[in-house]
Amino acid sequence: MLNKYPLWKNLLILIVVLIGVVYALPNFYPDDYAIQITGARSGATIDQRTLERATAALEQADIQFQQPEISEGGGDALIRLGGAEEQLKAKAAVQAAVGDDYVVALNLAETTPEWLAALGAGPMTLGLDLRGGVHFMLEVDMAAAVEQRLEVYSSEIKRRLRDERIRYRGGAQEGDRSIVLQFQSEAVRDEAASEIRSDYDQFRFDTRQQGDVYELVLTLSDAAVQEIKDYALAQNLTTLRNRVNELGVAEPLVQRQGDNQIVVELPGVQDTAQAKRVLGATANLEFRLEARSSASDAETVRMSFRDEPNRTARLEREIIVTGESVSNAQQGFDDTGTPQVNITLDSVGGSAMTRATRNAIQRRMAVVFIEHTSELAEDGESRVRETQQGIISLATIQSTLGSDFRITGLESISEAAELALLLRAGSLAAPMYFVEERTIGPSLGAKNIEAGVLSVQIGFAAVFLFMLVYYRLFGLVANISLTVNLILLVAAMSIISATLTLPGIAGIVLTVGMAVDANVLIFERIKEELREGVPPQSAINAGYGRAFVSIVDANITTLLVAVILFAVGTGPVKGFAVTLSLGILTSLFTSILLGRAIINGVIGGKKLESLSI
Structure with a gap:
């Protein structure tokens, strides 16, 4: 009996190995x-x-x-x-x-050669412990969260009163949690309170009189304030995760710390400028109508244009909708090739826009860009906070608007892309300020890489020597298979952009041992067949055939454990699970298919009296 693979199977194995070599090569070009x-x-x-x-x-x-x-x-x-x-x-x-x-x-x-990059090949993504990266601690401005929510409530209540034809003399925020509405008579004030009380149970309603002005004071309850703060932190967490996903960072860490802080770790990111811009910018939008010439100063706000600071416009204080109503945003170009952002509002925002523009044809509407920035002062504790806002578009309304918009007036393609990213990922519910920033340099990760590579080399060398001495020719075949196994594992991790961490390197070391286990099972089965007097070629066939079920059973159970670890684990545990899972699959291929293909090619067509095993 002769051992031979058909030509198609040999070609398939060769193609898989060649692909593995090509996609593993970029990892041998250091950054x-x-x-x-x-x-x-x-x-x-x-x-x-x-x-x-x-x-x-x-x-x-x-x-x-x-x-x-x-x-x-x-x-x-x-x-x-x-x-x-x-x-x-x-x-x-x-x-x-x-x-x-x-x-x-x-x-x-990266130093990957152009011909490899043209094939889509690139090095593995390294985790924070290997490649370095950035660590941020951000603090959510809870006072601003409450203030912003109060502004929304104030606009809603005023619009409600106007729709019901209930006239008020003025309205303003008072303190950090109250809205004060002024009326000409007690009867009108009571009518207003009756109208809005049922829909705004988060407020405590009080009344007072100053001269001939009757005031209705709405004060947020402690429970309502806490709810706003909890929502702000939860929403900012969600938004940050979305923004990190848009950045394409592998294995990021975004988690809550304390009552008002969020920790963000971005492996492999050394460009702190872009990361801070994308993570920390509120990048919110406000749509406001241009004020009428007859409007009083109390009803308007004057703003500068973002690209022309000396040019200003008077806008209504009342906000039509904000960026929180944006459900989608995509970068695009207008007919002249100028960058723009195409946005879509949700149903609530679309309805509000329709109501506001129905009676505003031929009036102008402004798109206001708002961004909060901050930096640590020299004492390392106090923060310099700044709010930058400017008009990026002031266009005439030609017809009633709905849910779809185009935002123009952007300076460059990159600005349009970044604005679309931030709006698409979601608006921050409250401004955040960087209170801690650390850049973990790649030199620290290099030491971990050296230690990890050394552990793999020592393990590989020990296994290599043992297999060569104990199984001789078959041990050499096992060592070749083991080498290809590592190449395929590295290639697979590079192709799927898996992140390699220190626990991942531990998974590689474990993979080396597991790949040897499969070869040991096969070789021991061959030796057992030879002891029973089975001819060499038949013993080889029986060894691979009868050991197959045991090898698959052992590896499938380990693979199931790895899948469970990936499903329930986080961070380093996931990294270990990914490496282990891929290692199991590559080990099965090299131990069962590649190893036998090599043996078939070397001695499969010969009549043998004995085997070097």
Whole structure:
């Protein structure tokens, strides 16, 4: 009996191995240490003058570097350096040279050859413990959350009173949780209270009189304030997770800490400028009608245009809808090729927009962009907070509007893309401020990688030596299979963009042992058949055939455990489960199919009197 695979099966195995080699190759090209220059303001571009200042600073500091690489659109520039120490020196030198208008961040630049990149091949994603990344602690501004909700309630109540023809003299917020409405008579005040009391049970209703003004004071209860704070934290958590997903960060950590703080860890992200912009920006929108010329100052607010600070417009204080009503947002272009954002409002927002614009034909409506920013002061505790708002569009209403809009007036493609991302991911229920920021450098992760690789090498070498000594020719085949197994495992993790962490490396070490177990079962079965006097070729066939069921049973149970770990685990546990699961599948392929294909190719067509096993 001769052992031979059909040609198609040999070709299939060869193709799988070649694909594995191609997609594992990028992992043998280490990343370059680099710095990235990005505009501090969204949409800013890097000009040649800025690059000249940066390169001059590097030359003056005697730092070796490669020519800057400007991204498509000119939003940022990357400068490759020689090592970690030069990277830190370069960051300080370039930041001092370009000033506060730009952010210089540590980064890692891929060195994958173009022909591999053209095939879609890229290195594995490394976790925070291996590659480094950024760690943020953000604090939710609970006072602002309550204030914003009060503004919404105030607008709703005023609109309700107007719809019911109940006239009020004025209305304003008082303190941090009250709304005061003023009326001309006690009867009208009581009518207003009766109208809104049933729908706003979160308020305590009080009355008072000042001269001939009758006031209705609505004060949020303690339970209502706590509910607003809980909602703000929960909504911000959800929004942050959505934004991180939009950033494409693998294995991120976004979790609550305490009553008003959120921790975010982004493995592999060294560009803190972009991360802070996307995570921390409220990026909210407000749609307001332009005020009539007869409107009083108390009923209006004057705002500047975002791209023309000296140009202003008077807008109504009442907000039609906010970015919270946006259900979808996509970047696009108008007929002239100018960037715009196409947005869709939800049913509530669409109805509000229809009501507001039905009687506002030929009036102008403004789209106001609002962004809250902050930074730590030198004492490391107090925060400098700033709210930036500006009109990005002031267009004439030609017909009654519904749920679909186009926002124009954006400066660049990158600004349109970022605004669409933030709106699509959801608005923050309250502003957040960065109270802690740590960049975990790749040099720290490099030490963990060295330790992990060393553990794999030691385990592999020990197994390699044992198999070669104990099983001789068949041990050599097992070692070849084990080598290919590691290559396929690395390729599979690269293809699916799985994140490699220290627990993941432990999974690789475990995979080495499990792959050897399968070979040991096969080889021991062959030896047993030989002891019973079975001819060598028949013993090989029986060894692979009869050990197959045992190997599959053992690996399937382990695979089920790995799937459960992935389903219920988080962070490092998931990383271990992914590596283990892929390792089981590649081990089955190399132990059963590849190993036998090699043996078939070497001795499968020969008449043997004995086996070197």
